[in-house]
Each structure stands twice: as C-alpha cells, then as structure tokens.
Amino acid sequence: MPTTWSECTFLKAEKISPNTQLFFFKVDTNFSFIAGQFITFDLPVSEKRSQRWKSFSIANSSFDTNVIELCISHVDGGLATNFLFQEMKVGTKLKFKGPDGQFVFHEKNKDKNHIFICTGTGIVPCRSILITLLANCKSENIQHHLIFGTRFANGILYEEELKMWGNSNSHFRYDICLSKDPQRMDVYHGYVHQIYLNLYNDPSPNNIFYICGWQNMVDEAVENLKQLGYSPDQIQIELYG
Numbered sequence: 507m508p509t510t511w512s513e514c515t516f517l518k519a520e521k522i523s524p525n526t527q528l529f530f531f532k533v534d535t536n537f538s539f540i541a542g543q544f545i546t547f548d549l550p551v552s553e554k555r556s557q558r559w560k561s562f563s564i565a566n567s568s569f570d571t572n573v574i575e576l577c578i579s580h581v582d583g584g585l586a587t588n589f590l591f592q593e594m595k596v597g598t599k600l601k602f603k604g605p606d607g608q609f610v611f612h613e614k615n616k617d618k619n620h621i622f623i624c625t626g627t628g629i630v631p632c633r634s635i636l637i638t639l640l641a642n643c644k645s646e647n648i649q650h651h652l653i654f655g656t657r658f659a660n661g662i663l664y665e666e667e668l669k670m671w672g673n674s675n676s677h678f679r680y681d682i683c684l685s686k687d688p689q690r691m692d693v694y695h696g697y698v699h700q701i702y703l704n705l706y707n708d709p710s711p712n713n714i715f716y717i718c719g720w721q722n723m724v725d726e727a728v729e730n731l732k733q734l735g736y737s738p739d740q741i742q743i744e745l746y747g
C-alpha cells in the first residue's frame with residue numbers, strides 16, 4: 507500500500523534540559539492518535555530514505571486536537587536532530603506519516619498495574635499513556651509506576667509534572683535513577699533495573715510492563731522480566747534504536 511503523507515507546521519520549541527526540547531506542530535488536517543504512538547517525518551536532510559525518515563513518539567495526550575507535541579534529544583552529528591534543532595524555523599512545513607505503533611494501552615489491561623521502565627526520551631510515549639490512564643483510573647487497587655533513568659539530574663524530563671502527579675494521584679508513583687550523578691539524594695543511583703527487580707520480583711499476572719528506550723536497556727529489562735517469570739504478553743516494548 508502506498509504511504510500516506512500529511513503535513514504539519516512547526517509552531518514553537520521549548521528547551522527542557524541541556525540537550526532536549528519540546529517541539530509543537532499543528533497538523534493542517536484532522537489528526538487523531540492513540541496515546542503511545544509515534545509519527546515519522548520525511549526530513550530534507552539526505553537522499554537516503556533511512557536518513558530522511560525519522561520517527562518520534564507523540565508526547566501529548568490524545569485528548570488534544572490537531573497539535574502534536576514531541577520531546578526530542580539532540581544527537582551530536584545527528585542528521586535529523588541537527589535539522590530540527592538548528593535549521594527548522596517557526597512556520598516550516600514538514601511531511602509526516604502516521605500515527606503508527608502498538609506501544610499503547612490495551613483495554614483488556616484496564617484493571618492491571620502498569621509499570622513503565624524508560625530512559626531518556628523513552629519517557630515520551632509513557633507520559634502520553636499515563637495522562638490517559640490517570641484520567642480514567644477509578645479502582646483503588648490499581649497502581650501505575652514510572653521508573654525513569656538518565657545520566658545526570660539535569661537530564662530528568664517532565665520532573666515537575668511527575669511530582670504533581672505523585673502528590674495528587676494515589677494511583678501513581680515514580681522513581682528516578684541517575685547513573686552518573688551521585689550528588690542528588692532523593693533518587694536512586696545506578697541503572698533502572700535494580701528498581702523493578704526489587705519491587706516486582708513476584709511475577710503477578712496483575713502487572714503489565716511498558717519498556718521504552720535504546721536497545722541495551724530494553725533488551726536487558728525484557729530478559730530480566732522473563733527470568734522473573736513474566737510472560738511475553740505482560741511486556742510491551744518500544745525500541746528507539
């Protein structure tokens with residue numbers, strides 16, 4: 507089937523960490539998506555499709571209309587991110603396809619605990635899903651838990667929002683894990699794996715895991731959860747590369 511492309515217009519960007527920005531786009535036609543999905547841009551950065559087509563998870567809630575919020579980290583020498591951070595101007599129109607992706611909430615799991623394990627911008631689709639989950643969570647027995655890892659404290663994404671959700675929602679908790687920043691005392695130190703290995707070592711059928719980020723972390727988490735006895739249908743992944 508031929509790929510269907512749409513057009514969106516760049517509205518504005520906001521810096522949220524030394525190398526990460528939120529990017530807001532307006533879609534010129536009707537656009538709907540399921541929280542957790544991604545879009546793929548065709549960027550004017552190369553002749554090669556593999557370099558031009560770059561995917562980004564949608565960060566905002568699916569309740570918003572016709573605005574796409576992306577949260578993107580700049581990669582040194584990266585073709586797509588150089589373009590997005592340095593060349594794109596307010597009003598630039600970009601071609602994109604999507605939404606695509608199966609890293610989404612499934613109705614059959616509505617009474618289960620959702621545990622999100624993510625590093626860096628892997629938090630992005632988890633945030634979108636959590637907005638929907640927390641808005642709809644009615645049962646007192648359900649807990650949603652976000653485990654977020656990054657290297658330094660200044661790379662923690664959406665921290666104010668996580669704090670607010672933690673304070674105002676009895677269904678939600680979050681833990682932050684810094685791998686290269688021993689100074690901050692209110693977080694874990696090291697890698698994200700220690701947290702779920704400790705808290706979820708009894709493979710309850712009520713736990714559903716969402717894992718998002720780069721390959722090494724995702725592979726290790728999947729392997730650990732399988733070793734603990736979780737079945738593949740309790741584990742959903744989104745690989746960034």
Ligand SMILES: Cc1cc2nc3c(=O)[nH]c(=O)nc-3n(C[C@H](O)[C@H](O)[C@H](O)COP(=O)(O)OP(=O)(O)OC[C@H]3O[C@@H](n4cnc5c(N)ncnc54)[C@H](O)[C@@H]3O)c2cc1C
Binds near residue numbers: 563584586588
């Ligand atoms: C489904 C999906 C969703 C995604 N969602 C997001 C998102 O929400 N936010 C986001 O920031 N990214 C996301 N990505 C990653 C994104 O698509 C690009 O791969 C990333 O932005 C780098 O593209 P680039 O063209 O700038 O770098 P490239 O030109 O592809 O890479 C330049 C060099 O840097 C290396 N490299 C690439 N990425 C990294 C990295 N993160 N750390 C270290 N080295 C790297 C490459 O191996 C290469 O050597 C997603 C990927 C997928 C598949």
